[in-house]
Amino acid sequence: MRTFELHRDTDVSGISGTGVVAEGVEFSDGTAVVRWVVGEHQSTVVWPSLASVEAIHGHGGATRVVMTP
Template sequence: MPVVATAMPCRFQLYRHHDATGVSGTGVVAWGTVYPNGKVSLAWNGSRPSINIYESLADVTAIHGHDGFTQIIMCDELPLSVRAGAGASSSFDW
């Protein structure tokens, strides 16, 4: 069966410009995946790496945006259905 490109997960980096909490550091602090159903996974870097699952990019924004100190840098283009729900572009500044 062929793989349909639009059904594939999209990758992104969670880039932190300033670490307001002193926990995750700065730079690329996590790698993420947005799935075709809108769910998101984050694989965290650092001394205590973990993987977390979120319902949407909006949830990631609300939890990890830190008042504009964090940016999502997309590696792949989001499907239209996910973009509409996230107000997304190729990068997000919160």
């Protein structure tokens, strides 16, 4: 199990702002869970993989997955 944060450099959607916008966990089977920590409608979402998270929320490099110690 590894933990990570989503660091948003540019807010492409105009909703979540910049900086650390979400926290997450990648489980040993590759499943990723993301907890949005900013915005009016915070949520928790389960994804099949970290690659899926990056594909949807990466916005072409505007948001980065940063692994945490």
